[in-house]
Amino acid sequence: MKDRVWTEARRPVDLPFPKTTMYGAIAESASRFPQAFAYEFMGKKVTYADMMKGIDKVAKALMAHGVRRGDAVTIAMPNTPQALWAFYAVSRLGAIANMIHPLSSQKEITFYLDDSESVLMITMDMFYDKAVKARAEAKNAKTEIIVCRMEDELPPVLAAGFFVKDGRKFYQYPDRPDSCTWRQFLKSADLVEKLPDMVYDPTRAAVYLYSGGTSGTPKGIMLTDDNFNALGIQIRSAAGVDFLPGMKFLSVMPMFHGFGLGIGFHTVLENGMMCIIVPQFTAASYSKLVRDKKPNFIAAVPTLYAAMMKNEAMKNADLSCLKGVFSGGDTLPPELKHEFDQFLKEHKATVMIREGYGLTECVTASCLTPVDRYKENSIGLPLRDMEYAVVNPGTFDELPRGEEGEIILRGPTVMIGYHNRPEDNAETMKTDDQGRTWVFTGDAGIMDEEGFVYFKQRLKRMIITSGYNVYPSQLENVLLMHPDVDSACVIGIPDPVRMQRIRAYVVLKPGVDQSEAEKEKLIEHCKLYVAGYAKPREIIFRDDLPKTLVGKVAYHVLEEEAEAERKAAEASETAE
Secondary structure, three states, X not given: OOOOOOOHHHOOOOOOOOOOOHHHHHHHHHHHOOOXXXXXXXXXXXXXXXXXXXXXXXXHHHHHOOOOOOOEEEEEOOOOHHHHHHHHHHHHHOXXXXXXXXXXXXXXXXXXXXXXXXXXXXXXXXXXXXXXXHHHOOOOOOOEEEEEOHHHHOOHHHHHHHHHHOHHHHOOOOOOOOEEEHHHHHHHHHHOOOOOOOOOOOOOOOEEEEEOOOOOOOEEEEEOHHHHHHHXXXXXXXXXXXXXXXXXXXXXXXXOOHHHHHHHHHHHHHOOOEEEEOOOOOHHHHHHHHHHHOOOEEEEOHHHHHHHHHOXXXXXXXXXXXXXXXXXXXXXXXXXXXXXXXXXXXXXXOOOEEEEEEOHHXXXXXXXXXXXXXXXXXXXXEOOOOEEEEEOOOOOOEOOOOOOEEEEEEOOOOOOEEOOOXXXXXXXXXXXXXXXXXXXXXXXXXXXXXXXXXXXEEOOOOEEEOOEEEOHHHHHHHHHOOOOEEEEEEEEEEEOOOEEEEEEEEEEOOOOOOOHHHHHHHHHHHHHHOOHHHOOXXXXXXXXXXXXXXXXXXXXXXXXXXXXXXXXXXXXXXXX
8 A cells, every 4th residue: 555645734743642551541640630620420529539549449349359350341331430430440450341331222231241251240220120131141140240329429419319219219229149239349349458560451452342233243342541542642632722630521422432431531531631420411401511511622413512502501601611512423514513613603612613533443533623624524634643545445445535435544543353253353454565454444435635534425334323323234133033024124314313213114924914013012122132222213114125136125225215205295394
């Protein structure tokens, strides 16, 4: 492959990032700013010094429960202090943090436990019953479950209110001898006199994050300490403003997602700033958080920004506090960008929204709109030390600037591979004749003469709903498992809130009624195998599905039909 052509301003510069564990990186922040606040949770602020004490205590408790270097610990949690402590405690021990969505289906959790070979699982009381059922079907049915309660980390008044409203419904959990509460778990830390020496190994997997598979099976993405530490320095370099203690980041994106974990938490803590931890939110509550908490940095999916402009809470909000506004998880339409930039200006902000592009195979964003320049429809420039190229799909044949092909990338945030998936590794990670390993993204795009990248389309089928990736083939396989289904096809439909919603076309077997009750039955079936966000929002029964010349379902035809229906409906509304 030819040497890349870079403008002088974008030449890779080998940014210095800490050669240590993720725990080591935030411990360095704590040593410099011990009394600065590391995070705020529901009004309760905690300093870096106290955060590190909490993390060390969790690390000792993990040891007391048998966790050792190289073991995997599944963390199925919303954004909470317990999740943060557990994540960095696992890093401190040299174990592997297996980060999964707490709303994952029972079958998915079983798969994640088996794939990671987890020795311990940490989850919330509200998810305990599902976790126990998932564990019962796992290969290691003895995996211990630690049960956290939201009220454990709330201020007393809020804790009492939460218990009365929600917490008491789950207070009987845990109800088995192979589980314990978070408080009991922490007490076991007293059994460990001291932690072992911390070992930094840049070649080891430190985190597993799961990506849906085009074949229907999730892939465990293995990420290293260096991947996360490098990202934190890249984002600092690209921010356009100095990161200082006391600066606040609204950490609403979930920790089980590369975007939330890599930027909303680790980048913030590695650089000595403060996370405002939010366990759950709606479009309305997000706007109120921005207004009331006055964060300096926010990162969200496009749908949240669209909703934010319409929210009454934003009517007279002063957004002059904002020093960075980032969009990721889905394409940011140019119209929405221009509209939101104007919205920011009208509310006294001096920044513009900046779109990022990336994939979990490199933690999260690896390309970002520059702080002071925007090109229509562009996703910006590669972050420092990241290299992009556009090639003929599946090859290293680089295309001329301005010509569309497959986007490939390389750099310090690229994964070490998929866990136990050698065929997928061979397809996604390829080494060129200069010995450099590239990730083939499966996305089509172009690069202009200045190095700006333009995302065009996905070469592989994928639906993005509310910022989460859903692979149609995975959901189709689930539907085909049901005895009433003969064939199925899943597509994404434009949605003003989710960006896309999931529609399933289903052909039932002879004799099965095309009824509403049958639709509900199929949706309940899907809920057992996929997370709530990945289930169909609507099911349409058909007598047959369109086919290609080689007999495959022609999903493009269904997408075109759906788009034609949408346009016809819009035209009808306009006419009225």
